[in-house]
Amino acid sequence: ATLLTPPIVEFLVEHGFGVQVSIDGTPDDHDRHRTYASGRGSYQVVRENVEYLLEHNRKGGGRPIGARVTVTHGFRPIPETLRHLRDEIGRDPAERRERAPVPPQRESFEDFADI
Numbered sequence: 780a781t782l783l784t785p786p787i788v789e790f791l792v793e794h795g796f797g798v799q800v801s802i803d804g805t806p807d808d809h810d811r812h813r814t815y816a817s818g819r820g821s822y823q824v825v826r827e828n829v830e831y832l833l834e835h836n837r838k839g840g841g842r843p844i845g846a847r848v849t850v851t852h853g854f855r856p857i858p859e860t861l862r863h864l865r866d867e868i869g870r871d872p873a874e875r876r877e878r879a880p881v882p883p884q885r886e887s888f889e890d891f892a893d894i
Contacts, residue, residue, distance in 0.1 A: 781821050783828040791832075792839040799845035800829055802868075804860035812849065829868055 780800040791798055802825050803809040810820025829844075836844055846864055850857065 780825040780828045780832070783832055785831065788828075788832050788835050792836050792841040795842060797842045797845070798832065798836075799847050800825070800832070801847045801849070802826070802829060802864065803849050804855055805863050808855050808860065811853075812851065826868060833869065 780802065783800075790796075801813070802822075803812055806820070806822040809822040809825065813821045813825070815821060833844060836842075848860060848864070854860070
C-alpha cells in the first residue's frame with residue numbers, strides 16, 4: 780500500500796478492481812518487518828494510503844478491500860491484530876464481506892488443463 784497514490788486509488792475504484800493490501804497489524808508489528816531501505820517503518824504511510832483507499836472505495840461503490848497479514852514469531856495475538864485493523868483503521872460497518880467462490884475439488888493439477 781506504500782505505492783497507492785490518489786490517481787492509482789481512483790483508477791482502481793473506477794474500474795472495479797479488487798484490492799488486497801499488506802499490513803501486519805499494529806504499528807510495532809508492521810514496522811518490525813516492513814521497512815524502507817533507510818530502515819524507517821512503513822506503517823504510517825500504509826495506514827494513510829489505506830484510509831484514503833477505503834474512503835474513496837466506499838464513495839465509489841468499489842469492491843471490498845482485503846488485508847493480508849503475515850504472522851511471525853513474537854507477533855501480537857491475532858484477535859488483537861484483527862481488532863486493530865477493524866477498529867483503528869476501520870471499515871464501514873454496513874460493508875459485508877465478499878467471499879470468493881470456491882472452485883470444485885480437483886484430483887490433480889492435470890484436472891486444470893480444461894480451464
